[in-house]
Amino acid sequence: MKTIAILGSTGSIGNSTLSICESYPDRYRVASLAAGRNIDAAFAQCQRWMPKLISVATEELAGDLRARLKSASITGIEVVYGTAGTVQVATLPEVDFVVSAIVGVAGLEATYAAVCAGKTIGLANKEALVTAGEIVIEAARKNNVALLPIDSEHNAVHQCMRGGTPAEVKQIWLTASGGPFRELPLADFEKITVAQALKHPTWVMGQRITIDSATMMNKGFEVIEACRLFDLPAAKVQVTVHPQSTIHSLVEYIDGSILAQLSVTDMRLPILYALSYPERVESSLTFDMKTLGQLDFSQPDLGKFPCLRLAYEAADAGGAHCIALNAADEIAVAAFLAGSIPFNGIARTIESVLSRTPVAHPATIAAVLQADADARVLAASLIGTT
Amino acid sequence: MKTIAILGSTGSIGNSTLSICESYPDRYRVASLAAGRNIDAAFAQCQRWMPKLISVATEELAGDLRARLKSASITGIEVVYGTAGTVQVATLPEVDFVVSAIVGVAGLEATYAAVCAGKTIGLANKEALVTAGEIVIEAARKNNVALLPIDSEHNAVHQCMRGGTPAEVKQIWLTASGGPFRELPLADFEKITVAQALKHPTWVMGQRITIDSATMMNKGFEVIEACRLFDLPAAKVQVTVHPQSTIHSLVEYIDGSILAQLSVTDMRLPILYALSYPERVESSLTFDMKTLGQLDFSQPDLGKFPCLRLAYEAADAGGAHCIALNAADEIAVAAFLAGSIPFNGIARTIESVLSRTPVAHPATIAAVLQADADARVLAASLIGTT
Numbered sequence: 126m127k128t129i130a131i132l133g134s135t136g137s138i139g140n141s142t143l144s145i146c147e148s149y150p151d152r153y154r155v156a157s158l159a160a161g162r163n164i165d166a167a168f169a170q171c172q173r174w175m176p177k178l179i180s181v182a183t184e185e186l187a188g189d190l191r192a193r194l195k196s197a198s199i200t201g202i203e204v205v206y207g208t209a210g211t212v213q214v215a216t217l218p219e220v221d222f223v224v225s226a227i228v229g230v231a232g233l234e235a236t237y238a239a240v241c242a243g244k245t246i247g248l249a250n251k252e253a254l255v256t257a258g259e260i261v262i263e264a265a266r267k268n269n270v271a272l273l274p275i276d277s278e279h280n281a282v283h284q285c286m287r288g289g290t291p292a293e294v295k296q297i298w299l300t301a302s303g304g305p306f307r308e309l310p311l312a313d314f315e316k317i318t319v320a321q322a323l324k325h326p327t328w329v330m331g332q333r334i335t336i337d338s339a340t341m342m343n344k345g346f347e348v349i350e351a352c353r354l355f356d357l358p359a360a361k362v363q364v365t366v367h368p369q370s371t372i373h374s375l376v377e378y379i380d381g382s383i384l385a386q387l388s389v390t391d392m393r394l395p396i397l398y399a400l401s402y403p404e405r406v407e408s409s410l411t412f413d414m415k416t417l418g419q420l421d422f423s424q425p426d427l428g429k430f431p432c433l434r435l436a437y438e439a440a441d442a443g444g445a446h447c448i449a450l451n452a453a454d455e456i457a458v459a460a461f462l463a464g465s466i467p468f469n470g471i472a473r474t475i476e477s478v479l480s481r482t483p484v485a486h487p488a489t490i491a492a493v494l495q496a497d498a499d500a501r502v503l504a505a506s507l508i509g510t511t
Numbered sequence: 512m513k514t515i516a517i518l519g520s521t522g523s524i525g526n527s528t529l530s531i532c533e534s535y536p537d538r539y540r541v542a543s544l545a546a547g548r549n550i551d552a553a554f555a556q557c558q559r560w561m562p563k564l565i566s567v568a569t570e571e572l573a574g575d576l577r578a579r580l581k582s583a584s585i586t587g588i589e590v591v592y593g594t595a596g597t598v599q600v601a602t603l604p605e606v607d608f609v610v611s612a613i614v615g616v617a618g619l620e621a622t623y624a625a626v627c628a629g630k631t632i633g634l635a636n637k638e639a640l641v642t643a644g645e646i647v648i649e650a651a652r653k654n655n656v657a658l659l660p661i662d663s664e665h666n667a668v669h670q671c672m673r674g675g676t677p678a679e680v681k682q683i684w685l686t687a688s689g690g691p692f693r694e695l696p697l698a699d700f701e702k703i704t705v706a707q708a709l710k711h712p713t714w715v716m717g718q719r720i721t722i723d724s725a726t727m728m729n730k731g732f733e734v735i736e737a738c739r740l741f742d743l744p745a746a747k748v749q750v751t752v753h754p755q756s757t758i759h760s761l762v763e764y765i766d767g768s769i770l771a772q773l774s775v776t777d778m779r780l781p782i783l784y785a786l787s788y789p790e791r792v793e794s795s796l797t798f799d800m801k802t803l804g805q806l807d808f809s810q811p812d813l814g815k816f817p818c819l820r821l822a823y824e825a826a827d828a829g830g831a832h833c834i835a836l837n838a839a840d841e842i843a844v845a846a847f848l849a850g851s852i853p854f855n856g857i858a859r860t861i862e863s864v865l866s867r868t869p870v871a872h873p874a875t876i877a878a879v880l881q882a883d884a885d886a887r888v889l890a891a892s893l894i895g896t897t
Contacts, residue, residue: 287675380787381780381795386771388768409767414769419805
């Protein structure tokens with residue numbers, strides 16, 4: 126029996142994790158939840174899962190939740206709040222496994238605290254590796270903590286890496302759907318509208334990640350994550366465009382063999398893999414090989430998708446540049462969604478921020494958060510000027 | 512440094528193995544060779560490799576080779592012959608690793624002897640698993656011997672099986688090129704000519720294996736080999752048609768993940784994998800992922816390819832039926848090549864032989880060879896009657 130904490134329990138990964146816990150009650154027990162702002166969902170999760178501890182975003186929301194639990198005669202659940210509350214959820218002594226799925230830098234401190242507390246981590250929070258990868262990986266090494274990726278690409282790489290030793294890996298290949306503009310001529314990119322960019326062919330996602338998919342910045346972030354997670358230079362992390370998203374990634378070995386992982390496109394699968402690792406557990410998430418049909422692969426066009434190129438450059442520079450990449454992207458995407466800049470302005474804004482960012486390697490989470498805040502201010506000041 | 516014996520040194524696998532030994536002189540040393548009937552090639556291999564021991568097909572050929580070595584002033588190479596000679600090559604005490612690549616039942620005794628002598632086996636001789644699989648696997652278990660497959664499909668499965676435990680494997684998928692008649696309408700199969708059947712799209716091979724590829728019997732044999740090698744019932748060994756032959760096979764796990772192996776189509780790659788296992792060794796046999804392009808998959812049509820169905824039935828019956836399948840196929844293919852029976856007559860002959868074969872499980876190699884001889888007589892007697 127593994128005892129689980131979920132950071133981001135009311136989000137998509139959180140709900141998928143709870144669905145896994147529902148399917149395997151003899152294997153996984155939910156001990157603590159970090160739930161954010163959705164108090165209806167947090168209350169329902171308390172009723173269903175009876176965690177020992179739950180954290181919500183603010184003191185006020187914590188008061189609301191306590192009142193609702195009291196009026197429903199639910200006792201034994203401690204309600205905490207804010208970053209300190211999330212850290213408490215992540216470091217609860219009886220927890221073995223922390224699912225880190227809070228979106229944004231908000232999840233960073235709690236994830237780092239969980240690593241330092243020696244918990245096994247199921248990692249979906251990309252900022253932990255993109256903005257603080259060097260620090261988090263070092264802490265994981267020091268505390269002998271396993272970081273198990275629960276997004277489909279890195280999870281696929283993790284599976285394929287079982288076919289050899291890290292030293293036997295020549296390079297890895299992350300697959301990319303290519304987004305909705307894969308086949309659009311370069312000349313039309315400047316005119317892409319918000320409505321066009323919010324349509325995504327394969328996954329149902331939030332607005333920022335949908336735009337990140339359209340610019341391929343999401344793949345750029347994944348390149349950085351892979352560099353940190355698998356201790357590879359950016360030159361050894363390749364991207365191949367695979368519109369069907371059936372193969373989730375590949376690992377190429379020094380002898381010439383390439384291993385690939387494929388499966389249904391369902392987040393529960395990498396979550397189950399991470400929760401049960403090193404075992405595999407029977408599931409109903411079956412891919413019907415008879416439907417495999419046709420798989421296509423091509424090279425990404427860095428002319429159309431400069432965000433991907435910028436991510437490679439940031440991956441090599443490391444530290445402050447990765448922080449700035451993420452922060453500038455968030456600001457620029459918001460500006461695009463607000464109609465303030467065109468689609469191509471996203472990359473231009475980011476490039477402008479990166480060019481003004483000196484090489485630096487913040488050594489603490491606090492320094493990462495400061496660099497993140499600084500980059501946001503810089504990005505906001507540059508919106509519309511590029 | 513591993514010390515190698517090669518059974519079938521002048522054949523395609525043998526030459527590929529020597530090419531690997533050539534490329535990695537610090538890793539692999541050739542100690543003994545079984546060379547068959549090509550004395551020119553055997554002599555050249557003696558010159559180049561200076562093995563301690565070489566076996567040829569007959570006493571007369573052994574005399575020829577000794578004379579040629581003497582007149583070239585090459586000393587220190589013992590020349591032996593026949594089955595006993597091949598066994599001697601396979602069991603030479605200083606040998607660690609035996610590449611078993613003699614085609615046909617001729618390689619069976621020596622392969623079995625090598626297993627019993629505790630050698631690690633690189634297995635390319637299909638008869639060892641198709642006709643004597645139960646015996647060979649039991650001997651390998653008893654002697655704690657690793658059987659490392661060096662055909663591309665089973666080698667791919669072996670690699671993908673590193674992603675979990677045997678108990679975590681749900682089923683495996685062998686890829687098949689589908690042969691030259693994949694898209695031919697069923698009605699035209701009866702009229703297939705020898706010339707048509709000898710064209711094979713992807714691999715350059717001998718005549719029997721080329722016809723076996725056209726009937727998909729080769730894939731049927733591979734199903735049986737996979738059953739034995741990976742201890743799976745036939746129902747867990749699936750075939751998927753993949754004309755590009757880029758993915759060499761796949762392993763489906765109980766959690767829903769599927770691992771696949773891809774690489775260039777070059778036998779040196781699985782040979783190098785087997786020789787260096789559990790390590791991987793750097794090679795120049797690189798697959799250019801940028802050329803991956805389009806991969807297609809479909810289901811085999813058992814109506815067009817009854818040989819594949821017959822192989823599944825034989826795999827389940829085991830023992831004598833697998834022996835009869837292989838023997839009857841060899842006789843029937845020879846009859847087709849000689850113009851005695853039509854293309855569809857191959858499967859009809861085999862089915863007729865199988866229907867006259869009682870369930871039995873020969874317990875010794877001698878009994879396997881006897882059953883093989885009996886099945887050949889039966890098959891020959893049925894040629895042209897079906």
